[in-house]
Amino acid sequence: MATTTTPSSAQKRYRTLAVVKQEAITRVEKQLEDSVFVWPHLLIREFLAAVLMSVMLTVVSLAINAPLEVRFNINFPPPAVAKAPWYFLGLQELLHYFPPTLAGVLLPTFVLAGLAALPYIDNNPSRAFNDRKLSITLFTMFVVFFVVITVVGSFFRGSGWQWFWPWQGEFFNL
Amino acid sequence: MSSSAKRGVVDQVTTAVKSSQIWRSIFRHGYPDTPLNQSLIMMGNVFLHLHPVKVSRQAMRVTYTWCLGGISFFLFLVLTITGVFLMFYYVPAESQAYGNIQTIQSAIAFGAITRNMHRWAAHLMVISVSLHMIRVFYHGAYKPPREFNWVVGVVLFLLTLLLSFTGYLLPWDQIGVLAIQVGSNMANYAPVIGDAVHRVLIGGIDQYPTGNTLIRFYTLHVLFLPLVAAVMMAVHFWRIRKDGGEAGPPPPARSDVEMHEATTTARELVTR
Numbered sequence: 001m002a003t004t005t006t007p008s009s010a011q012k013r014y015r016t017l018a019v020v021k022q023e024a025i026t027r028v029e030k031q032l033e034d035s036v037f038v039w040p041h042l043l044i045r046e047f048l049a050a051v052l053m054s055v056m057l058t059v060v061s062l063a064i065n066a067p068l069e070v071r072f073n074i075n076f077p078p079p080a081v082a083k084a085p086w087y088f089l090g091l092q093e094l095l096h097y098f099p100p101t102l103a104g105v106l107l108p109t110f111v112l113a114g115l116a117a118l119p120y121i122d123n124n125p126s127r128a129f130n131d132r133k134l135s136i137t138l139f140t141m142f143v144v145f146f147v148v149i150t151v152v153g154s155f156f157r158g159s160g161w162q163w164f165w166p167w168q169g170e171f172f173n174l
Numbered sequence: 175m176s177s178s179a180k181r182g183v184v185d186q187v188t189t190a191v192k193s194s195q196i197w198r199s200i201f202r203h204g205y206p207d208t209p210l211n212q213s214l215i216m217m218g219n220v221f222l223h224l225h226p227v228k229v230s231r232q233a234m235r236v237t238y239t240w241c242l243g244g245i246s247f248f249l250f251l252v253l254t255i256t257g258v259f260l261m262f263y264y265v266p267a268e269s270q271a272y273g274n275i276q277t278i279q280s281a282i283a284f285g286a287i288t289r290n291m292h293r294w295a296a297h298l299m300v301i302s303v304s305l306h307m308i309r310v311f312y313h314g315a316y317k318p319p320r321e322f323n324w325v326v327g328v329v330l331f332l333l334t335l336l337l338s339f340t341g342y343l344l345p346w347d348q349i350g351v352l353a354i355q356v357g358s359n360m361a362n363y364a365p366v367i368g369d370a371v372h373r374v375l376i377g378g379i380d381q382y383p384t385g386n387t388l389i390r391f392y393t394l395h396v397l398f399l400p401l402v403a404a405v406m407m408a409v410h411f412w413r414i415r416k417d418g419g420e421a422g423p424p425p426p427a428r429s430d431v432e433m434h435e436a437t438t439t440a441r442e443l444v445t446r
Contacts, residue, residue: 035228037212042225042234049241050248057252057291057298065286066293068279071272072351074382082352085342087300087335092356104360105368116328118311119321127314130427139311173349174297 067174080159083172089153090146096161224411226419233422238313242306246334247407249299253337256292257396259284264344266392268385271346296338303334315421323413326406333403340395343383354383354391 036042070076084092094103114121122135129136154172158164191197203214216227232238263282264274278285307327310316316324343354359381361371373379377386414420426434 034231036231036234037209038216038225038227038229039206039212039222041231042229043222045234045236045241046244049236049244053245053248054252057295058287060294061287061290064290064294065279066290067349068275068345069347069349072346072348076348078352079348082349082356084353084356085339086297087338088357100360100363101365105364112328112332115307115331116325119316119318119324122317125317126427127317127421127424128427128430129312129424130430132314136312143308173353174293 069173081157081161083153083157086150086154086172086174089157089172090150092161093149093153093157096157224415226415229419230422233420235423238423239420240305240309242302242309246299246302246306249295249302250403250407252295253292253299254400256288256295259288260292261396266344266388268346268388271344271388275345275347296341299334300338303331307331313421314424317421320413320417320421323410323417326410326413330403330406330410333399333406337395337399337403340391340399343388343391344395346388351383354387355381358383358387 083089091103091108094107097103098107124132124135126132155166156163158168202218203211206212206215213227216222216225260278263278263285265271275289278289280286310324310327339354339357343350358372358375361375362368364371375387375390376383377390378384380387383391
């Protein structure tokens with residue numbers, strides 16, 4: 001037979017209201033940050049950025065139509081050059097020099113894995129520019145390299161991936 | 175006389191609305207112009223609560239963040255809204271897809287501008303996400319305790335590219351299909367799993383994208399990838415808070431600080 005349960009100290013339920021990390025207590029010497037309320041100081045900036053983007057996007061969309069080529073037909077002869085979307089044209093440019101397994105598969109995988117592993121490889125604790133000359137130089141070289149091959153793939157390549165000049169008008173498709 | 179009477183009515187209506195049960199059930203606090211209400215609104219509003227109540231003045235500067243993360247998220251929202259609009263008219267079938275796009279461009283009210291916005295916002299998002307990543311690198315904001323959030327960011331960067339790439343096929347025009355053919359052919363060259371990946375992507379043994387490919391890319395584009403991206407974004411934004419907020423401008427280098435201290439000490443010694 002069931003007995004009515006009465007709340008007793010033995011059955012009291014505890015809730016975790018907060019976990020205070022040790023550093024929060026001990027770091028008394030830490031200066032109070034110069035902080036501001038998110039409402040309105042941050043929200044007004046986010047709002048203005050959103051308005052600015054909306055206006056820009058609307059104006060561009062009114063002015064320029066998204067491209068639409070002829071309908072795909074497997075019987076039509078393929079065009080002289082099939083370009084990937086612009087953000088892959090750097091990789092397509094590399095395909096011109098290296099075998100597909102290297103440029104098309106291994107390199108992108110290596111780049112992404114390397115980027116993801118970056119915080120674990122770069123164990124220099126300082127965030128100051130002058131303490132990070134090596135990592136900043138290497139990363140800048142990496143970015144410049146990708147920008148250059150993307151620009152070359154986009155503006156300097158035409159039929160059969162031959163070298164063309166931008167004014168010869170064989171561009172990429174947006 | 176009449177204007178003050180009018181204001182009286184406006185005031186009365188405002189007070190009546192604000193003290194009504196409906197209003198008070200929605201807004202649990204007054205207008206956020208006091209520190210208490212400025213805190214309550216940030217904690218009580220589901221859309222705002224990913225923000226903290228207060229932020230560091232330095233880290234909030236537009237010239238520090240360039241708003242790039244926020245702009246990327248905003249573009250994701252624009253792409254979701256315009257994308258849902260396009261889904262009303264677009265059927266991912268080989269026989270219909272191209273015609274649907276032509277109809278959207280020419281016969282649907284606001285169809286052309288919506289498709290244009292979807293396309294240009296997608297390109298802009300690739301740019302803004304890339305710039306965001308570059309900005310975070312130069313500020314060293316990927317360093318402890320923010321390592322994991324950088325990894326989440328790299329995944330979001332990949333998802334952005336994949337979202338854009340899967341959308342490229344959907345109009346079923348010459349350049350879209352050929353670009354996807356070139357792209358999916360790359361899978362063939364992956365060691366060991368290449369052939370299997372290619373079959374999964376194309377949806378069969380064909381060398382060209384087919385109707386199977388179209389439905390696969392469509393489902394990835396409108397459902398799978400956005401859902402994964404939304405989850406990863408939730409983690410990304412949550413972790414910003416949990417890792418102590420925005421990193422803020424990098425501090426000066428140790429050598430610079432020491433040099434500064436040395437010169438000030440020397441100057442003091444000289445002037446003494």
